[in-house]
Amino acid sequence: TSFGFRSVPEDLKESLVKNVFDSVAAKYDLMNDATSFGVHRLWKDTFVSSLRPGRKGPMKCIDVAGGTGDIALRILDYAKDNHYDRETTVEVVDINAQMLKEGYRRFKRTMYHNTPQISFHEANAQNLGSEKFKDNTYDLYTIAFGIRNCTSIPDVLKEAYRVLKPGATFACLEFSRVNNPLLSTLYDQYSFSVIPVLGTVLAGDSASYQYLVESIRKFPPQPEFAQMIRDAGFVTGKDIDGGAWTDLWGGIASI
Ligand code: SAM
Secondary structure (H helix, E strand, O other): OOOOOOOOHHHHHHHHHHHHHHHHHHHHHHHHHHHHOOOOHHEEEHHHHHHOOOEEOOOOEEOOOOOOOOHHHHHHHHHHHHHHOOOOOEEEEEEOHHHHHHHHHHHOOOOOOOOOEEEEEEEEEEOOOOOOOOOEEEEEEEEOHHHHHHOOHHHHHHHHHEEEEEEEEEEEEEEEOOOOHHOOOOOOOHHHHHHHHHHHHHHHOHHHHHHHHHHHOOOOOHHHHHHHHHHOOOOOOOOOOOOOOEEEEEHHHOO
């Protein structure tokens, strides 16, 4: 099967991405559930529990491209439920004010609202700004389904490295490459025919979802991305024994 795309010029990508998430912010969570049959929730649970936040005491976390706060909420809940930790903090950072607003609204219904445990900040992952986000600050940097939307992955990784303390953890959850040919064909059919239709029906916006599908195809496969992470200065496990990444659902997503 082949698909034709007019790809987006890099200089337009940032404003386009901003528009995409502006137009879907309010329906973002619904669309996530619909397009993934709720599986994104399981992946996010697996992601956060694999990091075991709070196990060595309270952590200072930054969740970049954090959107409506799905990962932040799981980090705080995990630390509370497993380690009676109510001191871990998460700073949610996103380039899009609408997504952050939606997140803030959501947290109003939680016990974390109006506590130092959660805060929302508008900034670009590629340049967080060293005034506000200082060097060697965080114990954990998370980015879930966000890095593929950024114009320069190396810039994001460089910033992550800068703000993390030595010995701290960078963790990314992202759509990745499916290796099984049968699963890969089914997944292609699903992405290119079903997702844009769901986008139209549920969010009134097929173009944005078409873009999301395209961005997944363009994202580097697991070994290439692992190498980019190492190039930024991080140490990973080996590629072969699963130390550098863990595939979820045959590589549809990967940690
Ligand atoms: N992490 C959340 C989750 O898993 O539900 C949100 C993921 S959403 C698919 C991607 C988010 O990345 C959007 O909220 C978007 O605004 C944000 N984003 C895109 N480019 C960004 C950039 N350069 N810097 C910071 N955030 C960015």
